[in-house]
Amino acid sequence: xxxxxxxxxxxxxxxxxxxxxxxxxxxxxxxxxxxxxxxxxxxxxxxxxxxxxxxxxxxxxxxxxxxxxxxxxxxxxxxxxxxxxxxxxxxxxxxxxxxxxxxxxxxxxxxxxxxxxxxxxxxxxxxxxxxxxxxxxxxxxxxxxx
Amino acid sequence: xxxxxxxxxxxxxxxxxxxxxxxxxxxxxxxxxxxxxxxxxxxxxxxxxxxxxxxxxxxxxxxxxxxxxxxxxxxxxxxxxxxxxxxxxxxxxxxxxxxxxxxxxxxxxxxxxxxxxxxxxxxxx
Numbered sequence: 001x002x003x004x005x006x007x008x009x010x011x012x013x014x015x016x017x018x019x020x021x022x023x024x025x026x027x028x029x030x031x032x033x034x035x036x037x038x039x040x041x042x043x044x045x046x047x048x049x050x051x052x053x054x055x056x057x058x059x060x061x062x063x064x065x066x067x068x069x070x071x072x073x074x075x076x077x078x079x080x081x082x083x084x085x086x087x088x089x090x091x092x093x094x095x096x097x098x099x100x101x102x103x104x105x106x107x108x109x110x111x112x113x114x115x116x117x118x119x120x121x122x123x124x125x126x127x128x129x130x131x132x133x134x135x136x137x138x139x140x141x142x143x144x145x146x
Numbered sequence: 147x148x149x150x151x152x153x154x155x156x157x158x159x160x161x162x163x164x165x166x167x168x169x170x171x172x173x174x175x176x177x178x179x180x181x182x183x184x185x186x187x188x189x190x191x192x193x194x195x196x197x198x199x200x201x202x203x204x205x206x207x208x209x210x211x212x213x214x215x216x217x218x219x220x221x222x223x224x225x226x227x228x229x230x231x232x233x234x235x236x237x238x239x240x241x242x243x244x245x246x247x248x249x250x251x252x253x254x255x256x257x258x259x260x261x262x263x264x265x266x267x268x269x270x271x
Contacts, residue, residue, distance in 0.1 A: 070231075087223060088253040089211035096258050099211060099223055099232065108223070108232035119259055120267070126253035129212040134220060140243055 039065055039082040051115020057085070057098065059117045062125065066102040068109070079104045088113075088126045096122065163189055163206045173238045181209075181222065183241045186249075190226040190233070203229050212237075212250045220246070 035046045038058035047055045054072070057064040064083040069076040081104025089097045089110065096113040113122060138145060161168045162182035173179045181188035190203040205228025213221045213234060220237040237246065254261070 087211045087213035089223065089225075090252045090256050094256040094258070096253060096256075097210075099213060101213075101234075108234060110225075110232060113258065119264060123257075123261065123264055126257075128214050129220060129250035130254075132214045132218045132220065134237075134239075136239060137243055137247060141247070 036065075038063055040084070049114070049116055052112075055114065056111050057083075057100070057114075057117075059114060060121070062098055062117060062121050064100050064109070064111060066104060066107065066109070077107075079107070081105065083109060085121075085125055087129065088122065096126075098122075098125070160189075163187060164208075174240055175236070175238055177236055177238070179238060181207075181224070181235055181241075183238060186222060186224075186242060186245055188224060188235070190228060190231065203231070205229065207233060209245070209249055211252070212246065220250075222246075222249075 034048070035044055036055075037044050038061060040063035041058060041061040043058055043060050045055065045058055045060075049055060049059070056072070062085040064085075066077050066079040066081050066083050067075050079102055081102050083100035083102045085098050086101045087099045089099055091097055097110045098113055100109045100111060101107070102109070133141070133143065135145070137143075156171055156178060158172075159168055159170045162185060164187040165182060165185045167182065167184055169179065169182060169184075171179045180191075186209040188207045190205050190207050203226055205226050207224040207226045209222050210225050211223045213223055215221050221234045222237050222241075224233050224235060225231070226233070
C-alpha cells in the first residue's frame with residue numbers, strides 16, 4: 001500500500017509549523033526555476049543545495065535580491081534591486097543572520113546564513129565593525145590610532 | 147523646535163521603554179536622538195506598512211547588530227519586537243560603548259564554524 005505523501009509543501013510539517021507555498025501563478029517563470037544568477041558576482045546558483053531549505057542569497061558573495069516586502073516568501077516587493085550584505089546578527093540560539101540593505105530603496109532585510117555560504121565572506125562581514133572602531137572606543141579599549 | 151515627518155513637534159526629552167531613564171533628544175552630533183543611549187533600545191514610530199490607525203507600531207525595538215556605513219561610521223541595526231521590522235540608526239558619541247562593542251563582537255563569540263580553520267586557510271593561501 002502506498003504511503004501518504006506528507007512532504008508536500010503547504011501540509012503541516014512534523015515540527016508543527018506550516019511550510020508556506022512559494023510558487024505563485026502568473027509570474028516570471030525563471031524566477032521560480034531550478035537556479036538563479038547572482039546579481040553581483042553573476043554566479044549561477046542552484047536552488048537545491050545541502051545546508052539550506054530556502055536559498056535566498058548567493059553563497060559566494062552573500063548578495064541577495066529584493067523580492068520580499070514584509071514577510072519571507074511573499075514576493076510582494078516591486079523593487080527587485082540587489083541587496084548587499086551589511087552586517088551579521090546573532091539569534092538567541094547562536095545562529096548567524098545576514099542583514100541585507102537594498103541598494104535601490106534602502107530597505108533592510110535579514111536572511112539566515114546557509115550551511116554552504118562562503119565562510120571567508122561571512123567572517124569578513126562579522127569583523128567589519130571591529131575594523132572600523134570609532135575614536136571613543138579606541139581610547140576606551142586602549143587601541144592606538146591608525 | 148524640530149518636527150517629525152508628520153509635522154508634529156518632537157519632544158525635548160523622552161523616557162526609555164526598557165530602562166526608564168529620561169534622555170534628551172539633543173545629541174553631541176546635533177542629530178535627533180531616537181534610541182536610548184544606555185540600553186540602545188527605541189520605540190518603533192516610523193513604519194513602512196501601517197498596522198494601526200495612526201501608522202505607528204509603538205512596540206519596543208531592540209538592537210541586534212552593528213553595521214558600518216560608507217564613511218566608516220557605525221550604524222545600529224534594530225529589530226521591532228512587535229512587527230519584526232528592521233531599522234537602522236546612527237550611533238551617537240554618547241551611546242553605551244560597552245553594549246556597542248558587545249554587539250560588534252557577538253558574531254565572533256558565537257561562530258557557526260570553527261574560526262581557527264580560517265587562520266590555517268589564510269596561512270596556506
